[in-house]
Amino acid sequence: MEFTRRILFMNSKISTTVQRAIKIINYLNEAPGPQGIKTISENLNISPPITHRILATLKMEGLVFQEINSKKYSLGTVFIDYANKIITDISLINLIDPHLINLRDETKETVGLYMLTGMVRMCVVEHESKQEISRRAGVGNRIPLQLGSSGRVILAFLSEDLQGQVLNVLPEEERNLLRPKLDTIVDTRFSINEEELTKNVAALSAPVFGAKGKVIGAISISGPVFRWNKETMEQYIPLLLKTAEEISKSLY
Numbered sequence: 052m053e054f055t056r057r058i059l060f061m062n063s064k065i066s067t068t069v070q071r072a073i074k075i076i077n078y079l080n081e082a083p084g085p086q087g088i089k090t091i092s093e094n095l096n097i098s099p100p101i102t103h104r105i106l107a108t109l110k111m112e113g114l115v116f117q118e119i120n121s122k123k124y125s126l127g128t129v130f131i132d133y134a135n136k137i138i139t140d141i142s143l144i145n146l147i148d149p150h151l152i153n154l155r156d157e158t159k160e161t162v163g164l165y166m167l168t169g170m171v172r173m174c175v176v177e178h179e180s181k182q183e184i185s186r187r188a189g190v191g192n193r194i195p196l197q198l199g200s201s202g203r204v205i206l207a208f209l210s211e212d213l214q215g216q217v218l219n220v221l222p223e224e225e226r227n228l229l230r231p232k233l234d235t236i237v238d239t240r241f242s243i244n245e246e247e248l249t250k251n252v253a254a255l256s257a258p259v260f261g262a263k264g265k266v267i268g269a270i271s272i273s274g275p276v277f278r279w280n281k282e283t284m285e286q287y288i289p290l291l292l293k294t295a296e297e298i299s300k301s302l303y
Contacts, residue, residue: 071097072105076126079115085123085212118212119219125212128169144176146301151178151270154294158287160274161186164259165201167209167267168193170217172202175268186252186273197221197229200242200256201269207236208258208266240292243284251276255284257295261302270295 074095079086092102106124109115113129147164155162155178164176174192179185196202196209196217206217214233218226236242245253254273261267272291273279 068105071095071101072109075102075105075109076114079124079126082125084210085118085121085125087121087123091124116212116216118215125210128213128216132168147298148176150294150298150301151176154270154272154290155180157290158272158274158279160272160279161188163188163201163271163273165205165256165269165271167196167205171195172199172205172269180274182278184275184278186249186254186275186279188271188273194248197225199248199271200244200254201271203229203232203244204236204240204242204256204258204269205266207233207242208260210265240295241288243281245276245281253279253281253284255279255287255291257291259295259302260299267302270298 074097075091078091078095088099088102088106091097091106092099095102097105106115106117109127110117110124113127115124116127117124151162151164159180159182161180162178163174165172166175171193172195174188174190177188177190179187194202196206206214209217218229221229232242241255241257243253243255252273253276254271256269256271258266259268259270270291272284272287
């Protein structure tokens, strides 16, 4: 009987801890920016010591991120991976594909969908140009966010704390050059690069947004610069932005 009581007590205690952890995760998801332990504790009516212990565990598992200077917490990038898996598993790619194929056929260049995975972007869908000379990135290819047009359009719309995780590890000179580009992208909602990552290749990209308007990826149109140059790309900006908006709406 005593053993049974202990088991029931332990199960109750574990359930309470898990429930509190879920409440903290949900709170951080809804909160406007990073939150401190005191604020989280007061809003959820969980004691500061317990709040601290739970956050420490969540941080260790990558479920929350703690800012170095402010010591405040926000959701960890692992949730981006979870979101991307959901998108793949529930076959939303089937809803997106017609838009990508249409964009490929209209531009006659390679069209790819890149998803945010941790602090990199990964090509998850690619429809290659039917022309004899074409650009191919390759499904599964991972590239840092600060590099290339599709990486930058994702980076530009990340929350301040997630953006900081990328920018703060870059050399100061590179960071100073990148920030104005990100500000421009926020205003225009697209980015162009010519021969930045690959010689003789250019790309035009726009962000894709998911639930609650959070950026989750980017669409990229890429091709050889002798054909897909800045002048040509500018003609297709309206179509790209329209396609990105339609895809984003299908993910809401």
